[in-house]
Structures are given as structure tokens and as C-alpha cells.
Amino acid sequence: MNRRWLCFPALLLPLAALLFAFGPFDAPRSIPNSSFGRGEVLHYKVHYGLINAADATIELSDDIHRVNDRPCYKATVTGRTIGSFDFFLRIRDTWRSYIDTTSILPQKFFRNIEENNYRKKETVDFDHLKDLAQVESRKKDKDEPKRGTFKVPNNVQDIVSGFYFLRTLNYDQRRVGEVIKVQGFFDEEVFNMDVTYRGRETVETKAGVIRAIRLTPKMPSNKLFRGENAISVYLSDDRNKIPVLIQAEMFVGSVKVDMYKYHGLRNRLNLVAKN
Template sequence: MRKLSGIFFLILILWSSNSFSQQYPLNEAFTFGEELNFEVSYGWLNLADAKLQINRRSQTQNNRPHYKIDVYGKTKGAATIFGRVNDNWGTYLDTNTIQPSVSYRHIEEGKYRKHEKVYFDQANNKALVELYEKDNRTLKSVKEYDLPGTVQDLVSGFYYLRTLDLRKLKPGETILIKGFFDKEIYNIKLIYEGTEKLETEIGEKETYIFSPQLPKNKLFRGEYPVKVWVTKDQNKIPVKIKANLFLGSLNFDIINAKGLRNN
């Protein structure tokens, strides 16, 4: 089941684009209190629930207001037979710059545990990574990393993308992705494929379609194995994600959306 968690959060980092502009983006897509819920399935089997949630109130970091954004993933039903997953990934996102100041991971997958905090110094291009013991209280290690300019973390990158003007994209154009995750810098291309009308649990939606170009690996099938459908409106929320595996495919389908900024 750890592959399930890895796929979901790998998909999130694929949105960590920083290639459109160095200017601070204008956020008209999301706000405090937004909540997006998804069902994760493999064929006929419902494996897990996933939730993306923005805290209802502003949080202060470095004397500046931030969005506190959490992503939760939890196995359910028969899927727990293969191992329980109960993960929480999060970020503190500066409301002005739409850049992360702090990110964190709390991973519980079977007997495996990982607790990590990353403090970003975007002005000086540094990241300080704190790793904790299984009890999530005892500090295990601290290490500083150099960054190649401003970056997004695993969660913040998706919200950054939602602030961009996607209407100017043409099929075949790419977005260069720059993100810091698990002590490494990722630079991956996100290909824009066009638009599609999609029937979802929250109604019929016009959507943008994106496919990330992934490095060769043993998990996905094909050069462009993942597709993401994002609503073609002011909210720009994901409504479907499909990942083609070497055997079958994994689907993330939205089941409800609350607290959207634009109705």
C-alpha cells in the first residue's frame, strides 16, 4: 500500500511549477476553508479516501499570514488487509508570495513511520530539513540543502498552479516543474493536452488536461502514464487523476468540494 501513497503525492509534486513568472501571483482561485474530497479506486476496488483541506483561519509564520494546507490519505475497507495507510502531508503557504515557508510529512504505513519538517528560506535559497523519530517528538537529524532559486514543496506547488492563467496555454505546450521533495530537486515537464467535458460527482465540468513526463520507473506504464483533469473555471480544482500502472490503473475521483472561493 505504500505505492498507493507514493503515487498520490508524486502526482502532487508534478504541479510544482515555477516557470511562468518570477512575479508574485494573484490568487483568485482558492481561500480559507476550502475542502476537496476524493475516492481512490483500482478497478472495482475502492482503496482509500483522500482530502485536500485549507485551514479556516490564517496562520502566522515569519510574522506573515499563511494558508495552512493539509492533504490526508487513508486506506479503507478491504484495502486495509494489504496494510493500513494513514498519511498527512502539509504546507504553510505565504498568502502574498504563494511560496511555502514550512512543509511537513507524517507517514503511517503499516509499521513504517516517518515524521519530517522542512523550513524554507526562499530569500537565501536554503532548506532546513528536520527528521524525527517514530514518536514524532525526538529530533533525529537536521540538515541544510541549497536550492536553485525559489521552489515549491509537495503540496504547495499544486496551489501555486491554480493561481496561474491557464487560458493562454495551447495543446502541446509545457510547464517546467521545479520542486523540492525528499532532499532532492525535481525538474519535470508538464504537458498541456487540451480540454475535455467531464461528468463528475459534483456535476458536468469543462476541464484542462495535463500529463507529466515522468522518468523511467518500475511503477508506471508508458512515457506519459498520468493524466490530471482540472476545472476550466476560476477555482481550477482537480476532479480526476488517472495513473496507468504496469497492471491496471489507479483513479482519483472527486466526490465533493466545499468552501470554494468562486461559486
């Protein structure tokens, strides 16, 4: 797999790769969801050591969109470098998924990557009845698009929809140390990743002190992250299960993605009261 996906997007959404694969189906599955809804917006600061390196936003559109004759949430993730980082590592990335409101499966995925001089636009259309993904991509606007059709697992997720599906899980039923087997489709490949549930902790964020669920995705061997469990993802320990903090240990230093603002949550956030 191209290691580019392990860079900036991996710091924004490592939890998005926490994906489940279910058995075959003839009709859309139904996933109970009391965690998110239209109009939810989450804002983050990305810190490299003591430096504010980037801003990131994760949001659900106010409108329901119809894709492949299915009602879908439009979920968009954006990331951009700021300040001094913008001079030597300019990033303007947009990731978008149209997610079936009933099955929490992706119907269409889009990403527009601008990282220094690197450019890539990609669209993925999912056919969950045939377990196929049709990909169209190009690196420059004037290039002829590259097209391909790929076999995918049953109920496969993309990297954005998987983040929302993760939030529908009930962690009260999981044991500390339990490993969750996951699958997804990204960069024209099916990939597997194990995720370990580490229990509950209280974490400090710019939005306040929050009780959280800690998860550690097992990272493939690479030159960016220090070890298999280099990333910790913290979801709010409440019905929202929003990502409130991500910490990553890299060979070049520590990176922290810290939520500082939010609105449109479906439920009350589990903040710890100050004494």
C-alpha cells in the first residue's frame, strides 16, 4: 500500500480505519444509531510538539442526500496546515463520504489531496450487493482519469464512513485488552487492521476535561510511527462517542490532535465538572 495514507490523514482519522466486516446480505443492514445526526461539526488543532501545525474539521451536512437511491449523510473531513508549517509542508486535504443512514455503509467516497506539489483527486462508488468498488482517480486536472473495479469484502467501509460506524458500537460489552478485527477499502486496496480496546480514561482537551474510551489501532510497519501501538484514539465516554483526542508517537516527535470546539451534538458531552 502507498504509505502516503499514513501521513497527515492518519493523524486526523486513525480511528476511521476501525472497520467491521459482516456477512452477505440482500437488503441493507440496519445499524442502530443514537450517536450522531445531521449538523454535527467538530473542530481540532493539530500540535507537533509545542507548535500549532494544522486545523481539522469533521462535519455532517444539515441535509440528507440521495445516492444510489439510498438516503445518505454527507460527511466531510478537511485538514490544512497553518502558521510556519504552511511554508514548508502546505496541506489542503478534503475527504468526503456519502453514508447510508440505515446501514452506515458508504455509497460514494471522494478525496481531494493537495500536499505541497502532490495532487490527487479520487472518487469511489460502492456496490454493496455485488461487493465491488469502482475507482476513478487523476493526479492532475488535465490527466486522463485512471479507472478500475475492485472486489471488496461484504459491508466494507471507506476511511470516513468507518469512523462513523465505529461510533455506533457499544463498548460496555467489550473487555479491556480485547482485539477487534477490522477491514476497509482505501487507495485501491482492501486492508486489515486490529484495534485494541484499552478501557476508560479521563483526558484533558481544549474543550474541557472529558471521560473517554481509549482505542489503539495496530499500525502496519512504516517509517513514520514508533511501534505498532503508536496511536491512541480517545472517544467521549457517552452516547456521542466523538473523537476528542488523538495522540501519536512518531520517529520525528509527538503529534496531538485536540478537539477545541464542537456543535450540533446529538447528546450531551460527558465533561468532568471542575472543583
